[in-house]
Amino acid sequence: MEILDYQQEIRELKKANRIIQKKLERSESDRIKLEDTNKKKEFLLKKVIDELNEYQYKLEERGHELETMLLNLQIMQNKMSTLGSLVADVAHEINNPVGFIAGNLTPAKEYIQNLLHLINLYQQTYPKPSQEIEETIQLIDLEYMRDDLPKLISSMKEGTDRISNISNSLRTFSRADTEQKVLFNIHEGINSTLMILKHRLKANKIRPAIELVQDYGELPLVECFPGQLNQVFMNLLANAIDTLEESNYGLSFDEIKLNPNQITIHTALTKDNNDVSIRIQDSGVGISADVQQKMFDHLFTTKPVGKGTGLGLSIAYQIIVQKHKGTLEVNSVLGAGSEFIITIPIF
Numbered sequence: 001m002e003i004l005d006y007q008q009e010i011r012e013l014k015k016a017n018r019i020i021q022k023k024l025e026r027s028e029s030d031r032i033k034l035e036d037t038n039k040k041k042e043f044l045l046k047k048v049i050d051e052l053n054e055y056q057y058k059l060e061e062r063g064h065e066l067e068t069m070l071l072n073l074q075i076m077q078n079k080m081s082t083l084g085s086l087v088a089d090v091a092h093e094i095n096n097p098v099g100f101i102a103g104n105l106t107p108a109k110e111y112i113q114n115l116l117h118l119i120n121l122y123q124q125t126y127p128k129p130s131q132e133i134e135e136t137i138q139l140i141d142l143e144y145m146r147d148d149l150p151k152l153i154s155s156m157k158e159g160t161d162r163i164s165n166i167s168n169s170l171r172t173f174s175r176a177d178t179e180q181k182v183l184f185n186i187h188e189g190i191n192s193t194l195m196i197l198k199h200r201l202k203a204n205k206i207r208p209a210i211e212l213v214q215d216y217g218e219l220p221l222v223e224c225f226p227g228q229l230n231q232v233f234m235n236l237l238a239n240a241i242d243t244l245e246e247s248n249y250g251l252s253f254d255e256i257k258l259n260p261n262q263i264t265i266h267t268a269l270t271k272d273n274n275d276v277s278i279r280i281q282d283s284g285v286g287i288s289a290d291v292q293q294k295m296f297d298h299l300f301t302t303k304p305v306g307k308g309t310g311l312g313l314s315i316a317y318q319i320i321v322q323k324h325k326g327t328l329e330v331n332s333v334l335g336a337g338s339e340f341i342i343t344i345p346i347f
Contacts, residue, residue, distance in 0.1 A: 243284035
């Protein structure tokens with residue numbers, strides 16, 4: 001009986017041993033799988049860490065680039081501010097001698113008219129001049145002098161007026177901005193910009209003059225940063241002239257004259273009278289839909305290296321939208337010109 005019990009116990013032990021053996025085998029299999037899983041997780045974790053390190057490096061690199069860009073913009077802003085102040089000072093200094101000349105031209109014209117009148121009286125009183133006087137009259141061409149001298153004085157007066165207008169326009173255009181907005185006449189800003197760009201609007205050997213349509217509405221003074229706003233006007237108007245000149249490629253002077261280049265500037269209050277709208281439209285080649293989507297992006301340009309002046313549309317956009325809480329939009333169809341629309345609040 002005891003032997004049977006032992007045999008039964010041995011069988012149970014063997015069974016228990018087989019169970020334990022199978023559990024051990026499964027445990028070993030699970031351990032191997034777990035190790036494989038851990039290895040995969042470690043590999044993925046290492047990959048994620050490497051990617052994060054690379055991303056952090058790129059972020060740091062981009063941060064340095066932005067810091068450099070900001071520094072360059074600050075330097076440029078400082079240069080522009082210094083240049084603006086210098087231009088205003090030069091314009092002021094020009095005004096002094098020009099004012100002196102212009103002030104003397106009026107009495108000079110009066111003196112010349114008196115002298116010519118006196119000569120006329122002498123000729124009437126003494127109709128037979130001496131031989132020497134006759135020779136002198138022919139030598140100096142008195143009749144031509146009588147006709148041309150008043151024209152010469154008028155031309156000099158026109159020139160001094162032109163210099164004075166340019167000087168005043170430079171002073172208006174280069175107004176230094178303060179930390180706070182100031183009241184500004186939008187039309188004065190546009191006109192000062194047009195005066196500076198007048199040489200580009202004139203006719204030349206290649207094309208007739210660019211027609212300028214100024215459709216100004218009644219506007220109140222606007223609270224803004226005048227210097228920055230003038231820079232935006234300069235950028236948009238210079239771009240309009242560029243695109244008109246681009247549209248002239250391959251056309252003769254007479255062909256352009258039949259369909260003249262034109263820039264239209266329209267200003268008005270918006271319907272709610274809270275904002276000012278400035279529209280600058282050209283009759284150029286237009287802008288494709290693809291370019292319109294990117295044209296206000298940072299550093300985007302369609303111009304080759306070394307071409308173009310001004311701020312660039314991205315900075316113009318920042319000035320209008322961020323600095324003035326306004327909007328800058330474009331409407332354009334290829335072959336039908338472009339229109340840039342600035343909207344800024346009055347206050």
